[in-house]
Amino acid sequence: xxxxxxxxxxxxxxxxxxxxxxxxxxxxxxxxxxxxxxxxxxxxxxxxxxxxxxxxxxxxxxxxxxxxxxxxxxxxxxxxxxxxxxxxxxxxx
Amino acid sequence: xxxxxxxxxxxxxxxxxxxxxxxxxxxxxxxxxxxxxxxxxxxxxxxxxxxxxxxxxxxxxxxxxxxxxxxxxxxxxxxxxxxxxxxxxxxxx
DNA sequence: GTTATATATTTAAATATTTCAATATGTTTA
DNA sequence: TAAACATATTGAAATATTTAAATATATAAC
Numbered sequence: 001x002x003x004x005x006x007x008x009x010x011x012x013x014x015x016x017x018x019x020x021x022x023x024x025x026x027x028x029x030x031x032x033x034x035x036x037x038x039x040x041x042x043x044x045x046x047x048x049x050x051x052x053x054x055x056x057x058x059x060x061x062x063x064x065x066x067x068x069x070x071x072x073x074x075x076x077x078x079x080x081x082x083x084x085x086x087x088x089x090x091x092x093x
Numbered sequence: 094x095x096x097x098x099x100x101x102x103x104x105x106x107x108x109x110x111x112x113x114x115x116x117x118x119x120x121x122x123x124x125x126x127x128x129x130x131x132x133x134x135x136x137x138x139x140x141x142x143x144x145x146x147x148x149x150x151x152x153x154x155x156x157x158x159x160x161x162x163x164x165x166x167x168x169x170x171x172x173x174x175x176x177x178x179x180x181x182x183x184x185x186x
Numbered sequence: 187g188t189t190a191t192a193t194a195t196t197t198a199a200a201t202a203t204t205t206c207a208a209t210a211t212g213t214t215t216a
Numbered sequence: 217t218a219a220a221c222a223t224a225t226t227g228a229a230a231t232a233t234t235t236a237a238a239t240a241t242a243t244a245a246c
Binding site: 035047055 | 191192193194195196
């Protein structure tokens with residue numbers, strides 16, 4: 001599915017930060033991310049900052065939150081990754 | 094070729110602006126962009142602002158400047174577009 | 187129901203980005 | 217060489233983003 005220019009802009013912005021890229025990499029590696037405070041070990045930011053970055057990723061649609069028992073789990077929205085890269089390649093939005 | 098995290102960050106930032114996306118679309122449509130001041134008709138910004146956006150696109154590597162007789166022509170770096178989308182899909186950088 | 191743990195929100199400061207006006211540079215043609 | 221045109225740079229204001237400290241909320245275990 002082709003995305004709108006606004007969607008491409010929002011997703012690109014979400015991808016335009018080293019910390020958020022690291023979070024995505026981590027989630028990707030784990031196929032989700034059980035205890036999300038793992039990320040605090042990964043990137044050197046306080047908990048509220050990490051929460052803020054995760055919010056931006058969720059709002060872009062790139063990840064989706066899910067309850068996993070007591071904690072939250074975030075999963076990549078692979079459909080949207082595909083639509084994004086296809087749209088960017090074609091520059092049609 | 095896999096890009097570095099820093100490269101992905103920079104390219105994503107370059108893509109994270111509606112005006113720059115419109116510039117890219119325009120270049121794409123024309124297969125280059127003869128007189129670049131065409132863009133002033135396209136997006137409602139002053140000449141220096143457009144020049145600034147083009148600079149960011151050049152620094153990201155997404156477009157390349159070339160002399161075309163009297164004026165400048167910008168061409169898409171299709172190789173880099175491909176590498177970018179491949180890297181983002183795999184989240185390996 | 188209190189405590190502990192995980193995540194979110196609010197507020198404010200620091201930093202970065204976007205934009206324009208003014209000016210500069212570079213190239214071509216007269 | 218001067219005039220005309222295309223593009224770039226500088227400086228400053230407006231806006232947006234990133235970050236942390238303090239606090240709030242939500243859920244599970246006790």
